[in-house]
Amino acid sequence: xxxxxxxxxxxxxxxxxxxxxxxxxxxxxxxxxxxxxxxxxxxxxxxxxxxxxxxxxxxxxxxxxxxxxxxxxxxxxxxxxxxxxxxxxxxxxxxxxxxxxxxxxxxxxxxxxxxxxxxxxxxxxxxxxxxxxxxxxxxxxxxxxxxxxxxxxxxxxxxxxxxxxxxxxxxxxxxxxxxxxxxxxxxxxxxxxxxxxxxxxxxxxxxxxxxxxxxxxxxxxxxxxxxxxxxxxxxxxxxxxxxxxxxxxxxxxxxxxxxxxxxxxxxxxxxxxxxxxxxxxxxxxxxxxxxxxxxxxxxxxxxxxxxxxxxxxxxxxxxxxxxxxxxxxxxxx
Amino acid sequence: xxxxxxxxxxxxxxxxxxxxxxxxxxxxxxxxxxxxxxxxxxxxxxxxxxxxxxxxxxxxxxxxxxxxxxxxxxxxxxxxxxxxxxxxxxxxxxxxxxxxxxxxxxxxxxxxxxxxxxxxxxxxxxxxxxxxxxxxxxxxxxxxxxxxxxxxxxxxxxxxxx
Numbered sequence: 001x002x003x004x005x006x007x008x009x010x011x012x013x014x015x016x017x018x019x020x021x022x023x024x025x026x027x028x029x030x031x032x033x034x035x036x037x038x039x040x041x042x043x044x045x046x047x048x049x050x051x052x053x054x055x056x057x058x059x060x061x062x063x064x065x066x067x068x069x070x071x072x073x074x075x076x077x078x079x080x081x082x083x084x085x086x087x088x089x090x091x092x093x094x095x096x097x098x099x100x101x102x103x104x105x106x107x108x109x110x111x112x113x114x115x116x117x118x119x120x121x122x123x124x125x126x127x128x129x130x131x132x133x134x135x136x137x138x139x140x141x142x143x144x145x146x147x148x149x150x151x152x153x154x155x156x157x158x159x160x161x162x163x164x165x166x167x168x169x170x171x172x173x174x175x176x177x178x179x180x181x182x183x184x185x186x187x188x189x190x191x192x193x194x195x196x197x198x199x200x201x202x203x204x205x206x207x208x209x210x211x212x213x214x215x216x217x218x219x220x221x222x223x224x225x226x227x228x229x230x231x232x233x234x235x236x237x238x239x240x241x242x243x244x245x246x247x248x249x250x251x252x253x254x255x256x257x258x259x260x261x262x263x264x265x266x267x268x269x270x271x272x273x274x275x276x277x278x279x280x281x282x283x284x285x286x287x288x289x290x291x292x293x294x295x296x297x298x299x300x301x302x303x304x305x306x307x308x309x310x311x312x313x314x315x316x317x318x319x320x321x322x323x324x325x326x327x328x329x330x331x332x333x
Numbered sequence: 334x335x336x337x338x339x340x341x342x343x344x345x346x347x348x349x350x351x352x353x354x355x356x357x358x359x360x361x362x363x364x365x366x367x368x369x370x371x372x373x374x375x376x377x378x379x380x381x382x383x384x385x386x387x388x389x390x391x392x393x394x395x396x397x398x399x400x401x402x403x404x405x406x407x408x409x410x411x412x413x414x415x416x417x418x419x420x421x422x423x424x425x426x427x428x429x430x431x432x433x434x435x436x437x438x439x440x441x442x443x444x445x446x447x448x449x450x451x452x453x454x455x456x457x458x459x460x461x462x463x464x465x466x467x468x469x470x471x472x473x474x475x476x477x478x479x480x481x482x483x484x485x486x487x488x489x490x491x492x493x494x495x
Contacts (some may be wrong), residue, residue, distance in 0.1 A: 014368055014452060018375020022383075087373070289453035290372065320451030 016086035017290050020298040024286070026053055028305055033329050036312050037322060042067075045313055053308065071227035071306050071313075072123055078302050079125060092292060094127060095195075098182060102175035106131040106167060113155075113162035147174040166322035169175070169223040171216060172202055180227035190285065190293045197255050197281065199228030201274045203235050204250055204264065211243070212267040229254050255281070259283045272327060279304065301306060343429075347412060350407035350433030354486070357437035358401020365394025368448035369455060376459045380472045386458050386465040390451045393472050397444035401481020402482045407487060411494035425493070428433025432489035439482035447475040 017112060032048065039045040046058050057166035083093050100123065107121025125132035132140050140148060151174055155166040176199045203224050210220035217239045220300040222231040230253055238246045247261035255277065256264065278300070285297035315325050317325035341349070373387040400439060413419040421429070454468035 013372025013380075015375040017452070018372035018377075018455065018459070019379050020375075021456040022376050022379035027458055149480075289456070290368070290449065 012087070013291055016082075016295045018084065018089055019086060020294050023298060024301075027301060028052060028309075033308065033312070036309075036316075037325055037329060039316065039319045042313060042317050045316060049309075050172070055112055060314075065313055067313050067317070068309070071310050075303065075306055076125055078299065078306075083299065084115055086295070089186070090293075091182050091188070091191065092295065094184070095127070095179060095182050095191060095296075097127035098178050099126075099175065101128050101144060102147075102178065104128070104130065105144065105151070105174075106171040108133045108149060109148070109155075109162065109171070110164060113164040113167060126178070143178075150174060166222070169206065169225075172206075173225040175201060176225045176227050178267050186292075188292050190288075190291065191296065194281070195295065196227065196304060197278075198304065199225055199231055200253065200255060201278065203228055203232070204253075204256070205270055207235055207239065207246075207250075208265055208267050208270045211238070211246075211265070230294065250328060275304070336346075341423065341426070341432060343359065343426030344396065347408055347414075347421055347429040348419030348428075350430035350437075350474055351408040353430075353437040354358045354404035354408075354433040355401040358399070358404070358440035358444065361442055362395050362398030362401075362443035363444075363448075365444040365446075365448025365451070367395065367447075367489075372455045377453060381410070381458070381463075383458055386462065386468075387455060389457055390458070390472060392446045393451055393469075394444045396476060397440035397447070397479050399491055400440050403483065404433055404486050407471050407490050408433065409453035411490050428493050429490065432486055432493060434486075435482040435489075436486045440479050441481040442474050443482075443486055447472050450475055485486045 023320040032052065033175070035048050036045050039048060042062075046061070049055055049058055054070075054074060057074050058067065061067050061070045066254040072333075079096065080094075083096060102120045104126055109117050111118035111121050118134055122130055124131045128141055130146055139145070150215040151167075151170040152162065154173075155163050157163065176195070179198065180195045183191040186192070206225075207220070210223055215223075217236055220239050221232070221236050224235045226232055238249050241249070243265055244261070249262045250256055250264045251259045259273060259277065263269040282297045282300045283305070286291035288294055312325055312329070339493055369391045371390050373383075376383050376387060409415060410422065412429065451472040457464045457468040
C-alpha cells in the first residue's frame with residue numbers, strides 16, 4: 001500500500017495560492033465564450049483564442065482530432081507546469097492524476113469488451129504511463145492491477161466475457177473508492193468534502209440514467225457507488241418512490257439544496273445541473289485566502305474551461321446549433 | 334523545577350523577560366513573513382512586475398520581531414545592564430519579566446495573523462494593480478495590537494526603571 005504524506009499546514013499552499021491568484025486572471029471570460037459561440041467557424045474561433053493561453057496549442061489544429069489533441073496537451077501542461085511544479089503535497093496531485101488513471105482503465109476494459117482498439121480511449125494524463133494501458137503485456141502498478149482484477153470479476157459472466165454495460169458502474173466504484181481514500185489520507189477537510197460530493201453527483205447521475213432506462217431497483221443498485229455523504233441504500237430506497245418524491249428527496253441532500261427538482265430527474269438536464277453545482281462549489285473554494293481550496297478550485301476551473309472549449313470548438317465544427325452550445329456554456333462560464 | 338524558579342535572581346528574571354519578548358516577536362515575524370513570502374513568490378513567479386507592490390506586504394509582519402528586539406534592548410538600557418550586572422531583587426526582576434509579556438505574546442500571535450491577512454491581501458494585488466494601496470490597510474490593522482503591546486511594555490518598563 002502506498003503511503004501518502006498528510007497535508008495539514010495551510011502555509012504549504014502559499015506558493016501555489018500565489019500563482020493561482022495570477023493565473024485566475026487569465027481564465028477565459030464570459031465575453032470570450034460568447035465570442036466563440038458567435039464565431040462564424042473554427043478559423044474565427046482560433047483567431048479569438050490566439051490572444052489567450054490556448055492560442056499556441058490550436059495554431060495548427062484543423063480537424064476535431066487536432067482540437068482534441070491540442071486541448072489534451074493544454075491539460076497535460078497544466079498538470080506538468082502547475083500541479084507538479086507548485087510544491088503541492090502529493091495527495092493533491094494524486095487526486096487529479098488518479099481520476100485519469102481510472103478513465104484509462106475504463107477505456108482499456110471497454111475496448112476489450114467491445115472488441116475495438118483502445119488507442120482512442122486512453123489518454124496520457126494519469127500517474128500511470130499511457131502505454132501501460134494499451135498493451136495487455138505491460139504491467140500496471142499493483143494498486144491499479146488490483147482494481148482491474150476486481151472490476152473484471154464484477155463484470156465478467158461465467159465464460160469470462162465482459163459485459164460493456166457494467167463497465168462504467170464497476171470502474172466508477174473503484175475510482176471513487178480510490179479518490180475517497182486519497183482525500184481521507186490527505187487530512188484535508190476540503191478534499192474529503194469534494195470527494196464525497198463527487199460520489200454523490202455520480203450517484204444522482206446514475207439514479208437518473210437508471211430511471212431513464214427503466215431499470216429495476218435491484219439493477220440500479222449495482223450502479224451506485226459507496227463513499228459519498230449519502231449511503232447507497234438511500235438511493236435504492238428513493239428509487240422505489242414516485243419520480244416527484246424522489247426529486248424532492250434529492251434536492252434536500254447536502255450540496256444539492258436549492259436545485260431545480262425537475263433538472264435533477266431529467267436525463268437531458270442532469271449533467272448541466274450537476275456541473276452548475278460543482279461550479280458554485282469551485283467558486284466558493286476560490287474565495288478561501290490560503291489552503292488547498294483555491295488550488296483545487298483553479299485546477300477544476302481550468303478543467304471545466306478546457307471541456308467547455310472542447311464542446312464549443314468541436315461542436316461548432318460539427319455544426320451543432322447555437323442553442324445546444326449555449327446550454328452547455330451556461331454551466332461553467 | 335520549583336526550586337529552580339524560586340531560586341532565580343532578579344537579573345535572571347529580567348533576562349528571561351527580555352529573551353521571551355525577543356523570542357515571541359521573532360517567532361511571530363518568522364511565521365508571518367514565511368506565509369506571505371510563499372504567496373508573494375508564487376505571484377512573482379507568474380508576474381514579476383508585482384515585486385515592488387508585494388514587498389511592503391511581505392515586510393509588514395517583520396515589525397513584531399523588531400518590537401521584541403526593542404523591548405529586550407530597553408530592559409538592558411533601563412536597568413543598566415550595559416554598565417555591568419545591575420543589583421535587582423527577585424521581586425524587581427519578576428516585575429521586569431511581567432512587563433515583557435505583552436510584547437512576547439501579542440507580537441507572536443499578531444505576527445502570525447498579520448502574515449495570514451497579508452496572504453489574502455496579496456490576492457488583491459495579483460488581480461488588480463490599482464488596489465495595491467488598499468491591500469496594505471487590512472494587514473496594518475493587525476499591527477495596531479502589536480504597537481499597543483509595545484506601548485504597554487515600554488510604559489511598564491519606564492515606570493519600573495524610575
